[in-house]
Amino acid sequence: MAWKRRIVRGLRWAGWTAACALGLVALLLGGAWVWWQPEPEARGTVANALWARHQWVGEEHTEQEYRDLGRLLRENRITDVFFHAGPFEADGTVPPAKYRNARRLIQAMREHAPGVRAQAYLGQIRKLDGYGVTDLDDPAVRASVLRTDALFLDLGFDGIHYDFEPIYADDTAFLELMEKTRELTRSRGRLLSVAIEQLTLVDGAQPIYRALIPQGHGRFHYPPRPTEEYLRALADRADQVAIMTYDAAQPTASLAGLDYARHTERTLRLIGDRTTVFMGVPTYRPLMDWADNLPVALRGVRRGLDALDRPPARPYGVGIYAEWTTIPAEWALYRANWLPRGSA
Incomplete structure (x- = not known):
C-alpha cells in the first residue's frame, strides 16, 4: 500500500541521515x-x-604561611598574583573588614616574594535588566569604584584586577570604567588588568544570538563573549588581559585541547602585540577528568603557540585558576609541562 511505502522511504531516509551525522561526528573526533x-x-x-x-x-596568617606562599610563587615563576579583595558592594565600595589583612599581606609579599606583583582582584556580578549587583551604567557607581581602587593602591597593591561578569560586546560603560581606571593606575605607576571571557566563535553571530535568545533577567542573555573589536578596545585600556579559557566543556581531551589552542592562537594574534596576555587554565578540575584539566589545558595552549608565525611582542603566559584548588601534583605538572627548560 502507498502509505506503507512512504513509511519505509521515510525510515530509510532517516537511517541514512543518522548514518551521515554519525559519520561526520566520527570524522570530527578522529581528526581532533x-x-x-x-x-x-x-x-x-x-x-x-x-x-x-x-x-x-x-x-x-603566620610568618611560615607567608614564607610558604613566597616559595610557591618563586618556584613556579609566578609574576602576578590576583588576590581576591572584594567583591564590590552595589554602591561600588568594599567594606574595610573584608581587607583588614591587606597591608600585612603586601609587607609579606615584599619580603618573601620580591618582584612578584600583588594585584587587588575586584569585581562583582554586573547589573543588567534588574539582575545582578553593581550597576556600572550609573556614573556615581563608577566613581565609587574608582575611589575604592584608589584605597587599594594606597595600601600598596601593585595594580587593580577587574573581574566583572557578564560583560557583553556593547558594554560601553565598562570601557569607560577601564579608561578612568587606567588614568588612575598610570598616575600611580601601577598596573590595570582585566579578566574576560574567550572570544566569540563568530562575531557576526552576536545579532543572531540577540534575536533568538530571550532577553531579560540577566542569566538569559546571549553568551557574554567579546568580539574582536571589543577585545582590542579592552587591550588598549589594560596592561594585562586574562582570558577565562577554562571550562572548555568539551567531551574529549582532544576537543578541549583544540579549544584552548584555537583561543590561544587567535587571542595572541589579535592583542599579543598590544598588551600582556594570560590564558586561563584550570586546577579546580580533578586530574582524572580526562576531558578538561590542567595538563590538557597546558598542552592546548602550547599547540596554540606552535601555530603562531612569531612570538607576540608583549609578554604572555598562563593564568592559573586557582591557588586554593591547586594541589602539589598539579604544580609539578605545570613546571614540567609549561615552564621553559632550565627555569624550574
Missing part, C-alpha cells in the same frame, strides 16, 4: 584525535599569573 597526538614544540614562559583566595587579604 590525530591532531592532538604530536607533542607540542613550544614551551611556556616565565610570565604567569595566579588567582588567589580572599583569605590572604581578609584574615591573619
Whole structure:
C-alpha cells in the first residue's frame, strides 16, 4: 500500500541521515584525535599569573604561611598574583573588614616574594535588566569604584584586577570604567588588568544570538563573549588581559585541547602585540577528568603557540585558576609541562 511505502522511504531516509551525522561526528573526533597526538614544540614562559583566595587579604596568617606562599610563587615563576579583595558592594565600595589583612599581606609579599606583583582582584556580578549587583551604567557607581581602587593602591597593591561578569560586546560603560581606571593606575605607576571571557566563535553571530535568545533577567542573555573589536578596545585600556579559557566543556581531551589552542592562537594574534596576555587554565578540575584539566589545558595552549608565525611582542603566559584548588601534583605538572627548560 502507498502509505506503507512512504513509511519505509521515510525510515530509510532517516537511517541514512543518522548514518551521515554519525559519520561526520566520527570524522570530527578522529581528526581532533590525530591532531592532538604530536607533542607540542613550544614551551611556556616565565610570565604567569595566579588567582588567589580572599583569605590572604581578609584574615591573619603566620610568618611560615607567608614564607610558604613566597616559595610557591618563586618556584613556579609566578609574576602576578590576583588576590581576591572584594567583591564590590552595589554602591561600588568594599567594606574595610573584608581587607583588614591587606597591608600585612603586601609587607609579606615584599619580603618573601620580591618582584612578584600583588594585584587587588575586584569585581562583582554586573547589573543588567534588574539582575545582578553593581550597576556600572550609573556614573556615581563608577566613581565609587574608582575611589575604592584608589584605597587599594594606597595600601600598596601593585595594580587593580577587574573581574566583572557578564560583560557583553556593547558594554560601553565598562570601557569607560577601564579608561578612568587606567588614568588612575598610570598616575600611580601601577598596573590595570582585566579578566574576560574567550572570544566569540563568530562575531557576526552576536545579532543572531540577540534575536533568538530571550532577553531579560540577566542569566538569559546571549553568551557574554567579546568580539574582536571589543577585545582590542579592552587591550588598549589594560596592561594585562586574562582570558577565562577554562571550562572548555568539551567531551574529549582532544576537543578541549583544540579549544584552548584555537583561543590561544587567535587571542595572541589579535592583542599579543598590544598588551600582556594570560590564558586561563584550570586546577579546580580533578586530574582524572580526562576531558578538561590542567595538563590538557597546558598542552592546548602550547599547540596554540606552535601555530603562531612569531612570538607576540608583549609578554604572555598562563593564568592559573586557582591557588586554593591547586594541589602539589598539579604544580609539578605545570613546571614540567609549561615552564621553559632550565627555569624550574
